[in-house]
Amino acid sequence: MKTPHIETTAVRTQIERSQYQEHSVPIYLTSSYVFEDAEDMRASFSEEKERNIYSRFSNPNTSEFVEKIAKMEGAETGFAFATGMSAVFSTLAALLNSGDHIISSRSVFGSTHALFTKYFPKWNISHSYFNVTEVDKIESLITPQTKILFAESPTNPGVDILDLEKLGEIAKKHKLILIIDNCFATPYLQNPIKFGADLVIHSATKLIDGQGRVLGGVTVGNSELIREIYLFSRNTGPALSPFNAWILSKSLETLPVRLDRHCENALKVAEFLEADPNTENVKYPFLKSHPQYEIAKKQMKQGGNIVSFEIKGGIEAGRKFIDAIQLCSRSANLGDTRSIVTHPASTTHSKLSEEERLETGISPGLVRVSVGLEHVDDIIGDLKQALNS
Numbered sequence: 001m002k003t004p005h006i007e008t009t010a011v012r013t014q015i016e017r018s019q020y021q022e023h024s025v026p027i028y029l030t031s032s033y034v035f036e037d038a039e040d041m042r043a044s045f046s047e048e049k050e051r052n053i054y055s056r057f058s059n060p061n062t063s064e065f066v067e068k069i070a071k072m073e074g075a076e077t078g079f080a081f082a083t084g085m086s087a088v089f090s091t092l093a094a095l096l097n098s099g100d101h102i103i104s105s106r107s108v109f110g111s112t113h114a115l116f117t118k119y120f121p122k123w124n125i126s127h128s129y130f131n132v133t134e135v136d137k138i139e140s141l142i143t144p145q146t147k148i149l150f151a152e153s154p155t156n157p158g159v160d161i162l163d164l165e166k167l168g169e170i171a172k173k174h175k176l177i178l179i180i181d182n183c184f185a186t187p188y189l190q191n192p193i194k195f196g197a198d199l200v201i202h203s204a205t206k207l208i209d210g211q212g213r214v215l216g217g218v219t220v221g222n223s224e225l226i227r228e229i230y231l232f233s234r235n236t237g238p239a240l241s242p243f244n245a246w247i248l249s250k251s252l253e254t255l256p257v258r259l260d261r262h263c264e265n266a267l268k269v270a271e272f273l274e275a276d277p278n279t280e281n282v283k284y285p286f287l288k289s290h291p292q293y294e295i296a297k298k299q300m301k302q303g304g305n306i307v308s309f310e311i312k313g314g315i316e317a318g319r320k321f322i323d324a325i326q327l328c329s330r331s332a333n334l335g336d337t338r339s340i341v342t343h344p345a346s347t348t349h350s351k352l353s354e355e356e357r358l359e360t361g362i363s364p365g366l367v368r369v370s371v372g373l374e375h376v377d378d379i380i381g382d383l384k385q386a387l388n389s
């Protein structure tokens with residue numbers, strides 16, 4: 001059979017059936033596995049045999065989830081984590097040594113920023129930031145200690161786009177490990193490995209679950225790097241639970257269908273917001289006015305489900321808007337069937353200083369909308385009445 005389409009991979013990647021010939025994969029809620037005899041045990045622990053030993057190392061449900069994401073991303077293999085942040089932390093911690101240096105886009109998720117600025121310095125791991133519009137400056141930041149080039153695209157919450165092809169070229173030229181947090185795009189909309197990424201990370205908590213139920217994370221990519229990450233994680237214990245892996249693998253079956261509607265709704269919401277006199281700086285990757293529209297078109301299938309904008313009138317107007325919302329949820333999550341409005345300055349990025357927020361593109365009045373799967377007229381109706389309140 002020729003390589004199936006991504007929709008088919010999402011539905012048909014499945015672990016071997018048990019003796020019960022189930023159609024839908026069961027949940028393997030087991031912490032450990034049994035062995036035939038002492039020799040079987042020895043060979044399994046020495047990795048002469050590839051098999052499940054203990055669910056901190058591997059489990060049939062997590063293996064299915066990882067295999068599916070890896071295939072959808074065009075990656076060799078991967079490892080699944082309890083959360084997106086444990087994927088980010090374990091991936092970096094497994095690959096970095098004391099004295100190493102990371103170069104990263106300044107616009108990264110708040111907790112990733114906290115890793116770079118508060119925790120990695122404890123282990124003598126330093127970082128340099130570049131602005132999303134200054135990819136050309138990356139080479140001037142490289143030192144002999146630089147090991148990793150890290151970026152998110154689209155960024156959270158500013159919805160900026162980084163040119164993955166350019167990042168891939170720089171990483172290759174300088175032998176850096178390129179790691180892309182692909183959370184906002186999902187494997188359906190963007191495959192960073194095609195552009196030269198060595199590793200791709202997802203918070204599966206977002207659009208991969210898509211229904212606001214479970215936490216999860218995953219890193220896929222080059223098998224030698226994943227081996228390092230696996231060995232680190234097997235010992236330190238950030239593994240995804242089998243139950244959550246089962247949920248997430250099932251969710252992937254509908255990811256393409258859900259994303260098509262999320263993106264269709266989000267584009268309509270972005271067009272509405274752009275035309276509304278109470279807003280400014282509306283950003284959505286597939287709006288022609290987006291500063292990196294051409295790059296977004298080159299590397300993404302569709303624009304995703306996140307729209308950001310500013311309300312004229314600053315922080316007070318922002319607060320009033322959030323209070324007036326009736327249908328959408330006031331929540332810090334994103335990528336749910338239910339539309340969500342967030343005020344990053346007072347929630348997800350509140351730990352940053354005002355100056356750091358502005359550097360990351362988060363103004364006091366910035367609002368992030370995670371566009372859900374309600375009827376788009378109802379979502380727009382809610383935003384409209386809140387903007388006019």
Ligand SMILES: Cc1ncc(COP(=O)(O)O)c(C=O)c1O
Pocket residue numbers: 083084085086088109152156181183184202203204205206215216217
């Ligand atoms: C871009 C990005 N990376 C990582 C994370 C962390 O994921 P989790 O909340 O699953 O730990 C998030 C969470 O919002 C995110 O938006």
